[in-house]
Each structure stands twice: as C-alpha cells, then as structure tokens.
Amino acid sequence: MKTTLANARIVLEDEVILGAVTIEDGIIAAVDQGAGAPAGAEDMGGDWLCPGLIELHTDNLERHMQPRPGVKWPVAAAALAHDSELASVGVTTVFDALRVGSIVSEEKARYDKYARPLASEILALRAAGAFRISHFLHLRAEICSETLLEELAEFGPEDRIGIVSLMDHTPGQRQFRDTSKMAEYLTGKYGLSGEYLDAYFARLKALSDRVRERHEAGAVAEARRLGARLASHDDTTREDVAASEAHGCRLGEFPTTREAAEESHARGIAVIMGAPNYLRGGSHSGNVAAAELAEAGLLDILSSDYAPSSLLMGAVRMGRETGDLARGIATVTAAPAKAAGLEDRGRIAPGLRADLVRFAMAGDLPAVRAVWSRGARV
Numbered sequence: 001m002k003t004t005l006a007n008a009r010i011v012l013e014d015e016v017i018l019g020a021v022t023i024e025d026g027i028i029a030a031v032d033q034g035a036g037a038p039a040g041a042e043d044m045g046g047d048w049l050c051p052g053l054i055e056l057h058t059d060n061l062e063r064h065m066q067p068r069p070g071v072k073w074p075v076a077a078a079a080l081a082h083d084s085e086l087a088s089v090g091v092t093t094v095f096d097a098l099r100v101g102s103i104v105s106e107e108k109a110r111y112d113k114y115a116r117p118l119a120s121e122i123l124a125l126r127a128a129g130a131f132r133i134s135h136f137l138h139l140r141a142e143i144c145s146e147t148l149l150e151e152l153a154e155f156g157p158e159d160r161i162g163i164v165s166l167m168d169h170t171p172g173q174r175q176f177r178d179t180s181k182m183a184e185y186l187t188g189k190y191g192l193s194g195e196y197l198d199a200y201f202a203r204l205k206a207l208s209d210r211v212r213e214r215h216e217a218g219a220v221a222e223a224r225r226l227g228a229r230l231a232s233h234d235d236t237t238r239e240d241v242a243a244s245e246a247h248g249c250r251l252g253e254f255p256t257t258r259e260a261a262e263e264s265h266a267r268g269i270a271v272i273m274g275a276p277n278y279l280r281g282g283s284h285s286g287n288v289a290a291a292e293l294a295e296a297g298l299l300d301i302l303s304s305d306y307a308p309s310s311l312l313m314g315a316v317r318m319g320r321e322t323g324d325l326a327r328g329i330a331t332v333t334a335a336p337a338k339a340a341g342l343e344d345r346g347r348i349a350p351g352l353r354a355d356l357v358r359f360a361m362a363g364d365l366p367a368v369r370a371v372w373s374r375g376a377r378v
C-alpha cells in the first residue's frame with residue numbers, strides 16, 4: 001500500500017521542512033519538500049510530523065500490573081494496556097524494563113520475582129502480532145538483591161534482550177545517597193518507618209557488601225552471553241563512570257551528578273535523563289537537574305521513565321527553549337535509536353521504517369493527532 005502525508009512540517013534529524021512523506025509497504029519511500037497537498041494525499045494541515053518516539057527505559061508496565069497496592073492485574077491484559085498507552089502518546093518502539101533480582105526474605109518490603117514469566121507473555125504477544133508498536137526487552141539488573149544471577153540465568157539469546165542495565169539501590173549510594181529520600185519512597189510504597197526502616201537499611205547494606213562484586217561481574221557476563229547492550233545506572237562519581245566504561249557500558253542512565261555526566265561524555269558514553277525531571281525542573285530524588293545537563297550540552301537522550309506522556313512533551317520543550325526543534329526531537333528518536341543499535345528507525349529518511357507521529361500544539365503542549373507504526377496507523 002502507498003500513502004502520502006502532505007503539507008506537514010517534517011522534523012528531520014537537523015532541520016524542519018515543509019513537505020510530504022510517502023509511505024510504501026511500511027517503509028518511507030520518499031521525502032519531498034514543498035507546500036500543498038497533491039491529489040490523493042492526506043493533508044496534514046501544517047501539523048508537525050516527526051519520527052516515532054523510542055523509549056529505552058520505562059517501568060510503566062509495572063503500574064499496569066499493579067494498578068493499586070495489593071492488586072495484581074492479569075499480565076497479558078496489563079501488557080496490552082501499556083502498549084496502547086504508549087502508542088497514544090507517540091511511542092512506536094519501547095524497551096520494556098523488567099527488574100531482575102529480588103528480595104524474598106523480607107515480610108513487609110519484599111519484592112518477588114516476576115521478570116521471566118512477564119517476558120514470556122510479552123514475547124508471545126509480540127509473536128502473535130497483538131501489539132500496536134515495537135517491543136524489546138530491557139533487564140534492570142538489581143545488584144543489591146538476593147536472586148539476581150539465578151533470574152538472569154532464566155534468559156537466553158533467543159529472548160533478544162536489547163539492554164541490560166546495572167542498578168544499585170543500596171542505601172547511601174548513587175540514586176539514594178540521601179537516605180531520607182529512600183526512606184520517603186519506602187514509607188510511601190510499603191509503609192515502613194522508624195526502627196523497622198533503620199533495620200531494613202542495615203540489612204540491605206550488609207547484603208550489598210556480601211554480593212556486590214559477584215553480582216556486578218555476573219551481570220556483565222550475562223549481558224555478553226545474551227548479546228545485549230550494557231548500560232550503567234545512577235553513576236555518581238568519576239570513578240563510577242570509569243568502572244562503567246571498564247564493564248563495556250556505552251549508555252549512562254540517569255547520572256546523579258554533573259560530574260558523572262561530564263565524565264560520561266568525556267568517555268563517549270551517551271547520557272540519558274528523565275523527561276519528568278526535565279519538565280519538573282529537578283529530580284524527585286534530589287539529584288542533578290536534567291535541564292542543567294541539557295543547557296551544558298551533556299544530555300543526549302530523554303526517557304519517559306514513569307510517565308509516558310512526558311517523552312514528547314520534554315522533547316518539544318527542549319526544542320522550544322533552545323530554538324531548535326530538530327535537536328529536541330532527536331533526543332527521543334535518532335539518539336536512542338543509535339544508542340540501541342536500531343539502524344532501521346529514528347529518522348525520517350527513505351528506506352527506514354515508517355514510524356511517524358503527527359502532532360499539533362495546544363498552547364505550550366504537543367497534542368498527538370495520529371501515530372503510524374511501520375506504516376499502519378495505530
């Protein structure tokens with residue numbers, strides 16, 4: 001099938017042009033400059049047309065699996081709802097972040113294993129063609145846990161794991177250097193407080209001291225076995241970044257300090273920051289603001305993290321604030337595609353997948369009007 005989307009402000013990798021995009025059999029066949037809509041074309045009415053958004057790290061699926069505390073939703077239904085939500089805000093490729101590594105010995109603050117059965121459901125739905133958009137797997141390897149290596153062993157190259165990220169949520173380190181922020185999080189999620197919380201922190205620190213070296217080395221080895229790209233998470237110091245580079249990380253997720261972001265750039269590690277952080281003007285954990293890194297030229301990729309709608313909002317705001325919409329949009333399209341090794345998408349160019357988003361502006365906010373995934377309107 002052949003479709004032409006005309007009279008659109010087309011966001012290319014380094015400029016915006018007025019013109020038309022022709023789609024044939026799910027692939028971009030041509031990009032032409034010029035006003036007006038020829039006969040048979042779909043008139044975009046001057047709306048923006050950008051590549052489909054690429055999300056490298058979101059745990060949004062977990063919210064659909066547990067819509068309220070203590071409520072478990074059927075996994076397949078949760079995955080389909082998550083897929084539909086992402087499509088509605090312009091995401092056409094997602095790396096679903098699944099935690100591997102659990103705490104099963106606690107009563108009040110335990111978090112059980114779930115990654116393998118959930119991954120199997122996602123892969124089955126993908127094979128059946130049930131999803132609207134493209135799904136890949138991202139394993140979040142929790143270093144401070146009890147079951148990391150046994151959970152990683154449940155996966156194989158056939159699962160096509162795209163990313164493995166090294167996460168360490170030991171109290172007093174990285175994201176939770178300020179333990180009061182971790183206490184606030186655990187109190188809100190599990191109702192922990194007082195002496196129990198102090199004892200829990202002590203148990204986590206002791207666990208981390210016991211397993212950190214083995215778990216970190218094991219996760220790096222498993223990423224190689226799975227053929228996945230390796231990412232660091234919450235690097236804080238220059239030494240953290242040097243260690244990440246030594247492991248083979250080429251993607252630095254959510255560095256917590258400007259120092260770590262600067263060192264990442266110096267070592268050729270792409271920096272990913274949260275779009276919610278950028279939009280809110282700061283980190284909910286009290287770490288470095290994404291806007292500060294963007295202004296310093298140290299932010300390469302935006303992630304919606306826990307709020308899917310923030311991805312396009314953040315990219316457009318960055319484009320408006322810098323006067324370069326193409327640059328802002330690239331942080332959620334071309335840059336994540338390159339970081340993930342996806343050469344067939346992320347730009348509007350002949351020969352690439354026809355993953356496209358049409359949006360208009362509602363005041364300062366982008367309003368998604370249509371989304372195409374491999375040429376099919378979803």
